[in-house]
Amino acid sequence: MSLRSASSPHGRGAPDTSAVMGLVIVATTPGLAMLVLQFGWGPLLNVALAAAAAVAAEAALLVLRRRPLALHLGDRSALLTGVLLGLSLPPFLPWWMTMVGAGFAIVLGKQLYGGLGQNPFNPAMVGYVVLLVSFPVAMTSWAAPRGLAPDGAASLLESARAVLAPGSVALDGWTGATPLDSFKYRGALTAEEWREATGLGGLLGGRGWEWVNLAFLAGGVWMIRRGLFGWHAPGAMLATLAVLALLFQDGGSSEGLGSPLFHLCSGATMFGAFFIVTDPVSGATSPRGRIVFGIGVGVLLFVIRAWGTYPDAVAFAVLLMNLAVPTIDRYTRPRVYGHGSPRRGGAPS
Amino acid sequence: MEFAGPVRPLPGGITPPEEKALSSGSPIRPGPLPAALVLPLVQHLGAPAEPCVAPGDRVLGGQVLARPDGPVSAAVHAPTSGRVVAVEPRPVPHPSGLTAPCVVLEVDGDDRFLDPSPLAGWRDAPPEVLLEAIAAAGVAGLGGAGFPTAVKAAAGGARRVDTLVLDAAECEPYITADDRLLRERAGEVLAGAAVLARLLRPERILIGIEDNKPEAIEALRAAADDVDPGAPLTCVVVPTRYPSGGERQLVELLTGREVPAGGLPADVGVLCQNVATAAAVHRAVARGEPLVSRITTVTGRAVARPGNVEVRLGTAFADLLADAGLDASALDRLLMGGPMMGFTIEDPSVPVVKTTNCLLAATAAELPPAPPARPCIRCGFCAEVCPASLLPQQLYWHARSREFDAARELGLADCIECGACAWVCPSTIPLVQYYRFAKGELREAEREREKAEHARERFEARQARQAREAAERAERRRARRTGKRAPGGEADPESSATAASATGASATPSSATAAAAPEAPATDARERRAAAVEAAVARARARRERDRSAEAATLYGAAEDGELARLGAELADARRRREALRADGGDPNVGEPNLGDPNLGDPNVGDPDLLAALDAEIAELEAALARVRSRLGGGAQP
Numbered sequence: 012m013s014l015r016s017a018s019s020p021h022g023r024g025a026p027d028t029s030a031v032m033g034l035v036i037v038a039t040t041p042g043l044a045m046l047v048l049q050f051g052w053g054p055l056l057n058v059a060l061a062a063a064a065a066v067a068a069e070a071a072l073l074v075l076r077r078r079p080l081a082l083h084l085g086d087r088s089a090l091l092t093g094v095l096l097g098l099s100l101p102p103f104l105p106w107w108m109t110m111v112g113a114g115f116a117i118v119l120g121k122q123l124y125g126g127l128g129q130n131p132f133n134p135a136m137v138g139y140v141v142l143l144v145s146f147p148v149a150m151t152s153w154a155a156p157r158g159l160a161p162d163g164a165a166s167l168l169e170s171a172r173a174v175l176a177p178g179s180v181a182l183d184g185w186t187g188a189t190p191l192d193s194f195k196y197r198g199a200l201t202a203e204e205w206r207e208a209t210g211l212g213g214l215l216g217g218r219g220w221e222w223v224n225l226a227f228l229a230g231g232v233w234m235i236r237r238g239l240f241g242w243h244a245p246g247a248m249l250a251t252l253a254v255l256a257l258l259f260q261d262g263g264s265s266e267g268l269g270s271p272l273f274h275l276c277s278g279a280t281m282f283g284a285f286f287i288v289t290d291p292v293s294g295a296t297s298p299r300g301r302i303v304f305g306i307g308v309g310v311l312l313f314v315i316r317a318w319g320t321y322p323d324a325v326a327f328a329v330l331l332m333n334l335a336v337p338t339i340d341r342y343t344r345p346r347v348y349g350h351g352s353p354r355r356g357g358a359p360s
Numbered sequence: 361m362e363f364a365g366p367v368r369p370l371p372g373g374i375t376p377p378e379e380k381a382l383s384s385g386s387p388i389r390p391g392p393l394p395a396a397l398v399l400p401l402v403q404h405l406g407a408p409a410e411p412c413v414a415p416g417d418r419v420l421g422g423q424v425l426a427r428p429d430g431p432v433s434a435a436v437h438a439p440t441s442g443r444v445v446a447v448e449p450r451p452v453p454h455p456s457g458l459t460a461p462c463v464v465l466e467v468d469g470d471d472r473f474l475d476p477s478p479l480a481g482w483r484d485a486p487p488e489v490l491l492e493a494i495a496a497a498g499v500a501g502l503g504g505a506g507f508p509t510a511v512k513a514a515a516g517g518a519r520r521v522d523t524l525v526l527d528a529a530e531c532e533p534y535i536t537a538d539d540r541l542l543r544e545r546a547g548e549v550l551a552g553a554a555v556l557a558r559l560l561r562p563e564r565i566l567i568g569i570e571d572n573k574p575e576a577i578e579a580l581r582a583a584a585d586d587v588d589p590g591a592p593l594t595c596v597v598v599p600t601r602y603p604s605g606g607e608r609q610l611v612e613l614l615t616g617r618e619v620p621a622g623g624l625p626a627d628v629g630v631l632c633q634n635v636a637t638a639a640a641v642h643r644a645v646a647r648g649e650p651l652v653s654r655i656t657t658v659t660g661r662a663v664a665r666p667g668n669v670e671v672r673l674g675t676a677f678a679d680l681l682a683d684a685g686l687d688a689s690a691l692d693r694l695l696m697g698g699p700m701m702g703f704t705i706e707d708p709s710v711p712v713v714k715t716t717n718c719l720l721a722a723t724a725a726e727l728p729p730a731p732p733a734r735p736c737i738r739c740g741f742c743a744e745v746c747p748a749s750l751l752p753q754q755l756y757w758h759a760r761s762r763e764f765d766a767a768r769e770l771g772l773a774d775c776i777e778c779g780a781c782a783w784v785c786p787s788t789i790p791l792v793q794y795y796r797f798a799k800g801e802l803r804e805a806e807r808e809r810e811k812a813e814h815a816r817e818r819f820e821a822r823q824a825r826q827a828r829e830a831a832e833r834a835e836r837r838r839a840r841r842t843g844k845r846a847p848g849g850e851a852d853p854e855s856s857a858t859a860a861s862a863t864g865a866s867a868t869p870s871s872a873t874a875a876a877a878p879e880a881p882a883t884d885a886r887e888r889r890a891a892a893v894e895a896a897v898a899r900a901r902a903r904r905e906r907d908r909s910a911e912a913a914t915l916y917g918a919a920e921d922g923e924l925a926r927l928g929a930e931l932a933d934a935r936r937r938r939e940a941l942r943a944d945g946g947d948p949n950v951g952e953p954n955l956g957d958p959n960l961g962d963p964n965v966g967d968p969d970l971l972a973a974l975d976a977e978i979a980e981l982e983a984a985l986a987r988v989r990s991r992l993g994g995g996a997q998p
Contacts, residue, residue: 020779
């Protein structure tokens with residue numbers, strides 16, 4: 012009788028890495044659908060292109076590094092990085108920029124550090140920032156939301172032509188300032204006057220964008236309910252952003268920096284909170300550390316939005332906080348059982 | 361009886377599938393009476409018992425086969441009548457498959473027992489008498505490491521224990537032995553608690569039980585009406601959450617007190633006993649029955665009749681499994697203990713011992729082999745479930761990078777190896793194995809340090825001796841010069857002082873006799889030398905004793921996995937890697953970049969060099985194992 016020899020525990024009870032990554036990808040679908048609904052087919056093309064490029068780059072690097080291809084591609088982490096990058100890119104971005112961004116994300120952002128689990132920075136955000144600083148114009152021309160574009164929404168064919176044959180179509184008719192941008196450079200208008208003048212205010216925070224943010228919020232809440240991550244990092248980030256916005260709202264005057272609702276429902280806030288800040292690899296480890304990490308991202312996000320020159324700041328905020336993670340981890344270690352004062356003091360009645 | 365709870369659950373913990381319904385439904389049944397019983401002389405942490413029978417002796421059930429030898433040791437009794445056929449090393453249940461000295465009993469089938477000698481009037485008996493009765497019955501902890509109960513109770517009695525905790529949590533999946541015991545014999549458990557209460561005089565008794573055992577709780581409630589446990593008794597119902605039944609975890613759940621790192625529950629005024637141990641204490645004291653059987657859960661989907669069996673100690677696993685209708689073709693993994701903390705048994709001829717709470721005969725579908733590990737993604741699931749609030753993933757990084765001191769800094773020693781971290785790891789990294797590896801390395805380093813310290817002591821002692829001898833020679837010369845005119849004159853006080861201080865420099869307590877000798881006036885050099893030799897012999901003997909007990913503690917350590925455990929685990933791991941490498945070209949560790957850890961394979965799949973290296977490593981490990989085993993076998997027959 013040949014019996015198996017193994018070390019305890021003799022079973023497992025959690026989704027494996029590839030399932031976790033798969034669930035995160037599934038959770039992006041409401042947000043992606045809403046992006047398509049509001050901004051045309053561009054985001055879907057971006058996601059497809061970025062995902063394909065990321066997986067191709069991962070495969071190439073795995074071959075170069077002589078790692079087993081099936082095992083590592085099977086973890087779906089490169090696919091997820093590509094999807095996340097694609098979701099953060101403006102529609103109509105030329106195809107090769109998307110692919111360059113995805114390549115940078117995987118090669119420089121991840122594989123050169125040693126592959127999955129070793130990268131200090133969020134790969135998708137590395138790719139995004141590389142594109143943003145290299146191609147600032149293309150990266151800041153967002154599609155106007157549904158109903159605001161002068162020429163109406165771009166059809167699938169038009170979107171594909173804009174992406175795959177850059178320059179063959181004029182984009183001016185489809186693009187427009189994002190609410191964050193427009194609000195920031197609104198001049199002497201009060202918040203209310205800005206809303207009336209531009210029509211970009213929407214119901215909650217920004218026309219079109221508010222729905223996208225709510226869709227990403229829905230995906231995020233679903234992931235928390237599935238136990239993929241805790242509320243700590245996204246909760247801390249959103250709360251910090253809201254508190255800071257409240258402090259600097261200035262009653263919606265011409266000096267105000269935007270209401271909490273505006274900040275929560277504009278730009279990449281919810282996408283960042285639930286899909287970027289929650290990246291385990293480049294984030295803090297312990298729940299307490301994740302709260303600190305989230306607060307840091309929230310502060311930087313607001314500071315850069317309010318006083319910086321970039322239109323949105325999730326990528327920079329996250330990358331800067333990635334730098335701080337080793338320090339955060341060091342100072343937020345949980346107290347180990349049996350060391351120091353007990354966590355439940357006193358005897359039960 | 362009071363009821364309390366539900367209490368706030370532990371930080372961390374997991375809720376694996378319980379699988380208890382497999383075995384909890386049917387009543388406890390008597391085990392088989394096999395043709396032979398094999399009784400290991402040590403079944404716990406501590407020193408082996410000294411056999412007091414010889415091959416050829418006829419014994420009755422309940423007769424002492426071996427007496428405790430040393431402070432932490434427990435007696436072994438015959439579980440039935442028969443003839444002793446051998447006292448020799450046999451394979452025992454241990455992760456490494458080691459052999460240990462055993463008494464082998466040929467069963468005569470008559471099943472005659474000695475008349476039991478109950479301790480009449482135990483309720484008024486002094487603690488020493490109770491302890492003596494418990495020790496004489498060979499009672500040891502039936503829930504975990506099998507620590508001799510009398511020793512634990514005596515140590516608890518020496519401190520101020522205000523709370524006696526009875527552990528009925530039984531949080532491991534599959535195991536239902538305590539559940540069934542409480543359902544059927546709650547009175548015995550409470551009577552045992554009364555004995556322990558008499559010993560410890562606690563202010564209260566707390567029974568911790570998970571809320572998935574309503575029948576057992578009901579049985580306790582009913583039994584509490586009939587049995588006076590001797591102290592206010594509260595049944596605390598705790599949430600079903602692994603590992604609530606860990607001693608430290610249960611103490612925290614029930615009392616809010618944390619056992620300090622490196623300490624014992626007695627440090628915070630608590631003594632914890634398993635309910636089955638309490639029942640055994642009752643039988644030992646009130647009925648005079650030694651511990652010759654225990655309730656073992658025989659379960660898993662490879663047996664046709666899972667359930668709880670009152671099995672005689674020494675019964676081979678194979679006999680017990682056959683009795684439960686084992687389908688040998690379906691059996692893939694045989695565990696002693698539960699799926700979370702149990703260990704695999706490769707040789708089913710090993711006997712049931714006092715700590716065999718469960719035999720889990722699992723099919724491959726039931727406990728599938730672990731998939732290859734992927735890289736850690738720092739998800740932190742492990743930290744969320746760690747009952748000790750450790751950072752398992754940081755420990756893993758350090759263990760893998762061989763930064764053992766850093767791992768110790770992060771509390772490696774506080775890891776109870778419950779396996780919750782590995783259970784939830786999405787990358788299927790064998791985390792607990794890494795911790796055992798790191799603990800083993802740290803222990804090894806500690807041993808090396810002690811050895812170096814020992815060598816230094818020896819060197820200093822030698823220097824001191826040479827200095828003393830030189831002083832003595834000088835003194836003799838002086839005595840020869842001056843002694844002709846003053847025969848029997850006193851020794852030169854100065855040289856005597858030099859010798860004393862020189863001897864004292866060796867600074868070991870055991871050299872006190874040697875140091876005392878020269879202080880006596882009018883002692884001549886020969887006597888002093890004789891005293892020094894005697895002291896040296898005493899020192900050597902003490903050292904040998906110490907080494908031997910340290911070795912025994914290591915070899916038999918159930919809680920501590922010593923050198924053998926480590927070698928065995930490494931060997932198994934190496935074999936597994938070789939299998940994987942040969943079978944499908946997939947190394948289980950391919951997901952892991954090799955960061956200087958020679959125990960981890962490089963992902964050069966099917967690489968003949970790697971295979972050869974693995975072969976060499978396996979051969980080396982096998983040789984090392986054989987060496988350690990033979991050392992043990994040799995030690996058994998002095």
